[in-house]
Amino acid sequence: MRVHGAPRRLRSLPSWLLNQAAAAASRATAAVFDAEGMHRSQFAVLAALDEFGPLSQAALSDRTGLDPSDVVRWVDELAGTGHVERARDPSDRRRNVISLTDSGRERLRDLDEKLERAQQELLAPLTAAQRDELTALLQGLLAIAD
Amino acid sequence: MRVHGAPRRLRSLPSWLLNQAAAAASRATAAVFDAEGMHRSQFAVLAALDEFGPLSQAALSDRTGLDPSDVVRWVDELAGTGHVERARDPSDRRRNVISLTDSGRERLRDLDEKLERAQQELLAPLTAAQRDELTALLQGLLAIAD
DNA sequence: CTCATGTCAGAACGACTGAGATGG
DNA sequence: CCCATCTCAGTCTTTCTGACATGA
Numbered sequence: 001m002r003v004h005g006a007p008r009r010l011r012s013l014p015s016w017l018l019n020q021a022a023a024a025a026s027r028a029t030a031a032v033f034d035a036e037g038m039h040r041s042q043f044a045v046l047a048a049l050d051e052f053g054p055l056s057q058a059a060l061s062d063r064t065g066l067d068p069s070d071v072v073r074w075v076d077e078l079a080g081t082g083h084v085e086r087a088r089d090p091s092d093r094r095r096n097v098i099s100l101t102d103s104g105r106e107r108l109r110d111l112d113e114k115l116e117r118a119q120q121e122l123l124a125p126l127t128a129a130q131r132d133e134l135t136a137l138l139q140g141l142l143a144i145a146d
Numbered sequence: 147m148r149v150h151g152a153p154r155r156l157r158s159l160p161s162w163l164l165n166q167a168a169a170a171a172s173r174a175t176a177a178v179f180d181a182e183g184m185h186r187s188q189f190a191v192l193a194a195l196d197e198f199g200p201l202s203q204a205a206l207s208d209r210t211g212l213d214p215s216d217v218v219r220w221v222d223e224l225a226g227t228g229h230v231e232r233a234r235d236p237s238d239r240r241r242n243v244i245s246l247t248d249s250g251r252e253r254l255r256d257l258d259e260k261l262e263r264a265q266q267e268l269l270a271p272l273t274a275a276q277r278d279e280l281t282a283l284l285q286g287l288l289a290i291a292d
Numbered sequence: 293c294t295c296a297t298g299t300c301a302g303a304a305c306g307a308c309t310g311a312g313a314t315g316g
Numbered sequence: 317c318c319c320a321t322c323t324c325a326g327t328c329t330t331t332c333t334g335a336c337a338t339g340a
Contacts, residue, residue, distance in 0.1 A: 005209055006290065007197040009258070010190055014265050014277070015171035017284035020211070022168030023307095024288065025161035041330090044156055051153040058297060063151055065166070067332060072299055094297045094339050112155070119160050125289055131160070134283045138163035141280070142170065143271050144152065187306095204321060213308060218323055240315050240321045 028122040032114045038107070041066055041074050042083075043115075046100065046108045049084065054099035056089065083107055174268040178260045184253070187212055187220050188229075189261075192246065192254045195230065200245035202235065229253055 010016045033040055044064040049055060052063065057075060061068045075098055078084040083104030089095035100108075123131045139145070156162045179186055187210070194209040195201060203221060207214045221244055224230040229250030235241035246254075269277045285291070 006211065007190075007193040007209060009193040009197065010210070011285065011290050012281065013261065014281055014284070015175045015261070015268060016190075017281065017288065017290075018164065018168040018171040021284050021287055022164040025164040029161045044153075044162075047153040047155040051155065056297080063153060064156070065152065067330095068298070069300075069333085070331075092297090092340070096298070115159065115161070122161060123287065125286055126283065130283055130286065133279065134287070135158065135160055135163060137272065137276055137280045137283065138160070138167050139157065140271055140276065141167055141269065142163065144157050144163075202321080213306095214321080215309085215323070215325095216307075238316070238321090242322075 025122055028118045029115060032111070032118050036107070036111060036114070038111070039074065039077075041070065042078055043108075043111055045071070045074050045078060045098075046083065046104055046111075049098060049100040050105065050108055054097045056095040056097060058095070060098060078104065171268055174264045175261060178257070178264050182253070182257060182260070184257070185220065185223075187216065188224055189254075189257055191217070191220050191224060191244075192229065192250055192257075195244060195246040196251065196254055200243045202241040202243060204241070206244060224250065 029040065033043070041064070044066065045060055048060055048063040052059075055063065057071045058068060060066070060075070061071050064071075066074070075084060075086060075096075079086050081103075083101055085099050085101055087097050087099070089097045123134070126134065175186065179189070190210040190212065191206055194206055198205075198209065201209065203217045204214060206212070206221070207217050210217075212220070221230060221232060221242075225232050227249075229247055231245050231247055233243045233245070235243045269280075272280065
């Protein structure tokens with residue numbers, strides 16, 4: 001993508017810059033996920049399960065921001081590849097309890113490393129201090145505390 | 147969207163933060179474009195024409211980052227609403243010369259105002275200094291000089 | 293009855309691909 | 317002949333909507 005010659009109106013507009021930067025970020029991480037035969041959203045699901053333990057699909061939707069109907073599909077795939085397990089919650093039989101398998105945990109560690117390298121690549125034009133600052137500002141914008 | 151309870155792995159990952167922030171930015175500006183019956187990409191086209199004067203569609207694609215085949219459609223619509231004019235370039239008859247009409251220039255000023263308000267809303271959690279810093283960091287990330 | 297949860301099919305959208313027509 | 321430009325049709329992806337079944 002050519003952005004170097006963009007009009008000032010665009011290149012000084014935060015919403016446009018965020019969209020361009022997100023596109024660059026997607027390109028940077030796509031290679032990782034493609035190589036692993038895995039999808040971004042699946043990584044989000046694995047991350048949520050690793051941090052919070054077994055969760056219902058509704059809780060997974062809340063934690064990841066994924067649409068509930070999409071959680072169905074990603075969990076289907078992750079269950080198919082053995083990275084998570086789906087079980088009925090005995091205490092509330094509407095719910096599925098999704099839990100991480102050892103294989104899922106391994107895959108997550110794999111992805112951590114490779115994603116870290118992708119971040120370095122994406123953020124290459126920035127100094128270490130600037131990277132931290134950008135991260136902090138984005139967290140602030142999204143009202144997320146780190 | 148619920149991001150407040152996202153796993154640390156996600157909420158400290160710049161590529162994820164950029165995607166979430168871009169989604170928030172799209173939501174903030176969608177209201178403006180919808181109300182004006184106009185699309186983001188049309189704004190980008192108008193902005194490029196206003197800053198650089200009449201351009202071929204290929205040049206518009208370069209300036210805006212839009213796909214050439216999408217430029218066709220947006221210019222179609224903008225010509226239909228009278229905001230731009232399409233003329234054959236006499237010096238190279240493969241090319242269309244797209245130029246902004248007075249009506250297009252007016253619309254652009256309209257959008258400037260309303261988009262500015264949308265930015266304020268989007269960036270509300272940040273101080274003025276932080277907003278400038280975020281803008282500068284994103285420009286740096288995209289290797290854009292302001 | 294109501295609400296929450298999970299499931300499914302498909303709509304809507306945006307970004308892109310490939311092929312063809314025209315002309316330099 | 318090769319390349320640039322524009323156009324069109326259609327794919328691919330992601331996200332979301334609406335309807336439904338099950339169960340609290």
